[in-house]
Structure formats: C-alpha cells, structure tokens
Amino acid sequence: MGERHAIPQHPGWRRAEAQIFDEVPEALALVLWQGLRHLRAWLQTPAPRRADLFHPFPRLAAESRLRDARAAAPELRAALDGLLAITRSPLTAAERDVAAACAQIARWAERNGHAQTAILFAEAAAVLDGSDPAFANHAGRLTRNAGEFARADLWFQRAIGLARGADASVEYTRAQLGYGRLWHTLGDVERARKHYNRGSVAAMRQGLEWLAAEAQHDLMAFLTEYGLFEAAELHARRALAWYPKRHHRFPLFVADLVYLFLRESHYEAASRLARAAFRTARHPGQRLVIAAQYLRAKVGSGDAQSLNTSRRRILRILEEHPEYEIVVRIHLAEANSHARLWDAAEDDARIALDRAIRDDDDLPASLARELLQRIAGRIPPPGNQARTDHAFAMFVDAVSERIGNWRPAPTIESRSSVRRGWVA
Template identity: 30%
Template sequence: MGVDRAAENERGCIWTAPNWVLGELSVVVEIDDDILAVELWRAVARVRLWAHSIENREALFSGRDDSIADRRASIERTEPDLARLLDVFARFHGSVDPPTEKEVIAACRKVAGWAEQRSAYETAMQFAEAAAMVDPEDPRLANDAGRVCRRAGDRPRAEVWYSRGIGLARRSQNKKQYASGYLGLAAVLRDGGEHYPAMALIRRAGNAAKRGGLRGKAAEAYQDALGVATIHGDITRAVFFAYRALSVYPVHHKRFPAFAHDVAFLLINRGLYSAATSILPAVLKHIQRPVERLVVLGSLARAAGGAGNQEVFRSALSEIRAMAFAQRSTWAGAIYSAGEGARLLELWDVAADLADEAIRAARENDDPVVLQLATQLAAETEHRIEGVETCPEDDPAGRYLRTLAAELQLRLARWRGPTWRPRRSRGAQDD
C-alpha cells in the first residue's frame, strides 16, 4: 500500500489533505491553560487562513487585534518563549511589519517542538502541518509534518505527509528529502506491521542516499534495515546491516545514539543481555525527547531483566510508569518490554500484569505489532514459558555482536552531537 502510494506521488505529487478542523478544535482540549489553548487555536487557524489567502491577505488581516494584549501578558508569565513566538502570528493583523513566510514557518516549527516536548501531540501536528501549508512546495516541511504525525501515533496522517514529501522531493531533485521521505514512510509501515513493504522502501532510501553521497542518510537506511531484520529474527542479516551502518555513520551524527539503541535491541533479541545493559545507560544520557526516551527505558528494563539486575529493572520500570500515559505513541511498547524483563526475572505476576496493560494500551493506540507481542507474552507467562535464553559464549553471531557492542561503547563516549567540530561531522550536517 505504502509503496504504491509513494510511487503515485512521485509521478504526479497527488495529495489529499487531512481534515484540519477537528484537529484545530482538539488543541483547545489538549492544553490545560485555557488562555494559552485558545491563543494557540487562534494562531494555527490564522496561519492556515494566511497561507491560503496570498492575494487577499491585506484585506483579511487589515484590522488590529487589540484583545491579544491581556492574553499575551498572561502567557508571558508562564511561557515567555512561546509568547514571543505567538507575537509573530499577531503581526498578521494591521501590522506595519507583517511577518515573512520564513518567519511564520520558523515560528510554527518552534511551537510544534514546544508542544512535542510537553506531549501535546495534536498541537504539535497542527503547527507542523501549518508550516508545510505556508510553503507547500518544500519537501522538508512535508517530511517534518510526517515525522511529527508518526511520533504522535497518527500513522494514516503521517503516510499522507511522507508521500507528499517524496513527490515534492522527486520533482525538485532533492536527494536528501527524497531519502528522508522514504525512510519515514518505511517507519510508518513498519509500525503497522508491514515489514516487507517497509524493507522495500528502506532499500530505495538507502540507494538514493548512496547515489547522492549522503553518508548519514545511508546509515539511517541501514539502521532501519537492521530494525526490520531484528523484528523478523534474521540475526545474520541484522548483524550485516549493523556493521554497514556503523561503517558509514558520521562520528557525531545526531541519530547515532538511536542507532546504538537499535543495536542494543538486537543484542537483547540474541540473549546478550549484559552487553545491552552496558550500552543503554549511555544512550539514555544522550536522548532527552520523551517519546524516544520511553523506548530506550523499555529496552533497558528488558535487558536488565535478562542480566538479572533487579535494581536497574525496577528503576527503569518506575520511570516508564512516571511518563508512559503521556507518551501515547510508545508507551504500549515500553510496558510490553518491561513485561519481558519481568518474565526474564521470573517475576511472573508482574509480567502478567504488564502484559495485560500493554494489550490494553496497544488496542487504545491501534498498535498491531505490540498487541500481537503482548498477547503472546500474556499466554506464555500464564504457562511459565521462559524468555530468550542467554547467548552461549561460543555462538558466532554472539562474538560479532559483543565486538560491535564494545565499539559502540567507545563511540558513545566520544559522541558530542552534530554541532561538535562541524568539519569532522560534516556528514551529519549535510544529512
């Protein structure tokens, strides 16, 4: 389905916009502060109107909006940075200095980032999509909207935006965004359990990145292929893609900690729990975004269970519980992973409770992959079936993976992010 739709967009850049109206109204419900909620709702509605009324902007926004002054003062007290961003949208009305499209796009993206950090996903989606509407020919903005929608757990909406980003990138010969769009769409399909179609898109993204000399994007493609191979239990192929990704990842690429997590997840699936436990705390130091941090915590709980470390398991589970309900796109998976950790520790009652909780969460969030895994965990827990056994020392794949884990530890210790020594991390900047 995803492959065909992407190909359709490549030929004609076909696009059917999501339904905006219900989303705008949900912003009011999502934000606790009533004044701020209404102002965000007004702002995103104005941006859309402004974006669609290029010829009539002066007439539509001719009057001043003096009512904003009191609301602005209230927002300034609680969210000063956000208040300054909202000032950009206020300049639509009767201003001698109306904002440029570039300023509006930048403000929308920053508001989307603010909302994501606070788990206000509908607000984040609305502003990311509004930015893409201001410049509907920019594939980067379409892909960015797709990324926000995917992280929010709205996969159909993400597919629409990624498909558009692919079509726009194809039209404009933007190799970087072409590869990014395919990687994003592949992730949407993978999240929905469509692993083979996802692999086809990953391959296309990797080939495009390689042809364009984009090392970072090629590494991301190999990383995604690693993830799909791990899910399918194809350890040999997963090890191959892990080494391919490591060989091309720029030293300080922004996604390197996420790659280290995916390798740790492979280690867990091979029963190399101690090696995974040695990597994941370092990964947590570098991943602050709540939606991603929750995934890492789930993996750490599972690895600690396999390594027999109850202290680390309980600490990870405690943090998962503290943030899970606010992260609707990944909390089901994190709770399931914690259930696997409890099973490995033979805490059967805890494992059963976590499996049931993960099943409910997966149903609520329409996550078929986690639903299948959690249902299987519940059944196996009932019959006291143990988890993946510890990998033998003489296992060939295990030896390769232990070596890879040691290399990752060294790389993570050196990692400083994409802004560190730009000359050395040029691949991260270009990609």
C-alpha cells in the same frame, strides 16, 4: 533521485483551531486561534478581493490582545507579526513569508509540548507554501507521531515528490526515513524496509553515514520484532559498518542485537555482547534491560546457578523504573522457562501481558500470550543454537571489540545541531 511520480494533494484544512485553547495560555491562544481562521479565509479568497476581508484599521481591542500574546510568549513576537501580516497588508503579504511564520510557531509549540497547536501551524505552513518539502516533512512527522496516519501518509508522499522534483537531497532523505517510520509504526514490513533503505542510500550519498546507520539499526530492530531474523542480521551488519566509532546510539544497537540473538537462541553470543553492553550503558533503564537480557542468555546457555538471586535484584531495580516492566518481565519469564521454574515464569509472563494490554501495546502482548501458552504446556525454549559459520564469528568479534572500546563522543555543538535537525 530516480523516476518522477505524481505528487498527491495535501489532506486539506483542519478545522480544529479550538484545540489551541486546551494547550496554550489564553491570551496567546486567542490570537493564534483568530490568526488561523483569518489565514484560511485569506488563502481561500481570490487575491484581488482580499482587501475587503479585514477592517483596514486595527481596533484598540485587537492591539491589546496582541500585546498580551507577545507578553505570554516574547520569543514569538516576530512570528506573530508575520502571521498578522495578512490582516495588515492583505494584498501584499507573501504566502511564503506567512508560511515561515507558521512554521516558527509550530516549532515553538512542539518544543513546549503543545502537540495539536504544532500540527495546526505546521500543516498551515505546508498548505501556504506547497512547494517546500521541509514544511511537508514537518507536517508528516507531527501527524504521524500524533497517530493521524492517513494525513501523515499524504504529507510524506508530498515531501518525497517535492524533494525529488527540486533535487533537495536533504529533505528527500528526511522524507524517506520519516515515511519508513510511519510504516514501521503501522507494522507494514515491506513498505518500512523500502523507505528505510531508500533513506539510508540517500544519506550515504550525502556522506551522512551515522544517519544511514541509525536507519539500518531501526530496521534491524523492527524486523526482529516480527521474527524476520535473517533479514534483521543483514541490516545489523550494515549498521555496524556505517556507525561511527563513538556514536551515542551504538550501545543501544548492541542491546538490540543481543535481543535478536536471544530470539534466534544464540545464547552464547548474546551473553558475550550483553556483558560488554552493560558496562557501557549509561542510562539506568538501559542497564536494567541489558541485565535481564544477560540473565536470559546466561540461563539459556545452561548456567542457572544465580538465576533466583539475579531475578530478585532485577525486580528491586525494576520498582524504580516501571516503564521497562514489559520487556524485563518477558526476559525473566524466558529465563525461568529455561530453568523449568514454571510458576515464576507464569507470574512474569502474566504481569507482562497485563501491562501490555493496559498500555495497548499489541506486539509484546502477542509475545506474552505465546509465552504463556508454552509455559502452560511446560515447553521450554530451544537450547543454545551455536553458530559455526566464520562470517558470524567475525561479526560477533567485531561488535564485541567495538563495544569494548566504545566511549561517548564529546559534545560538539555544530554536530549536535545538525543531528537535532535530522529527527525523522
């Protein structure tokens, strides 16, 4: 897997065990909180002296607390026993076994929406078994998703180095894609591209074309957001080539490709693909966004006859799906700008900006501000930029044919379980 690099130290123990009480039922929280505190003391004590750390005989109160914790989460019975092995057998408890118990608790907490508890135990597992890249990956993903980017950075670096050293290709792929998503979140284009591409190459080597396609799709959407359209098209072509015919994300890929074409003012191509994507989209919110894209593309192509009627219909549907208001309003504002309906365009753009500011969403806020400046200056968007190159026409034809024939694949449990394990 390439050259060797130094593996950084882990980011250190978190001292935030009290957060468990904010998320978990009290009976279980008490045992988990105490277990983590005991675990830190056990790990930091030289092995020959660990026998002196804990009372050699379980007290009645401790046994009662454990029974209450098991009753609160019966599925954690084995994991709790594994965690408490350090107090029952402090000299013989194996760090790898205790790490596995912590990882099981972390996965349980993640499934149940207990974000901080999940982080605490995922990081504990990664510290206990510092040679396992899977534990480092899990800690990296959870801290990244919680906005703890400095810790996530170190965990993903460790996961990459550990996986490379152990020739663990699955975890190496997962680590590269997870690290790419970290830089995606932070808006670092070059680092995101580097790690997404490395993860894609590793996935292809393992025969996981669908995973490589998802990474290239995400990279295309990311580059589109930052106006790097030529590079975005390159990754779009790779995604098309690698996506399986019935992959569940393919309609979303087409919708993201429509957005790329809208940003490039390729309205005729965008209109064609949006119309096809609308027919295959299953989720009402996705259909709403695609409808707004289609209206923008149609008006951009010079057909504004149904603008007002379509806008009113889209706004009625938007009332049921307000989480899509920013993106829908931006598309409507652009459509109205094409038609020189400046008051309506300003209303839509202003609402998009206010919502983006409220949600602390910088990128759409920047787009809305730019749009408002153009509206204030009565500057319409560029007209349709027709592409005449044969390669582009072939690409659009291929996407159109694929989305026109797309049907959702039947759920196959073995495959779905593999894919669930690939959350980066």
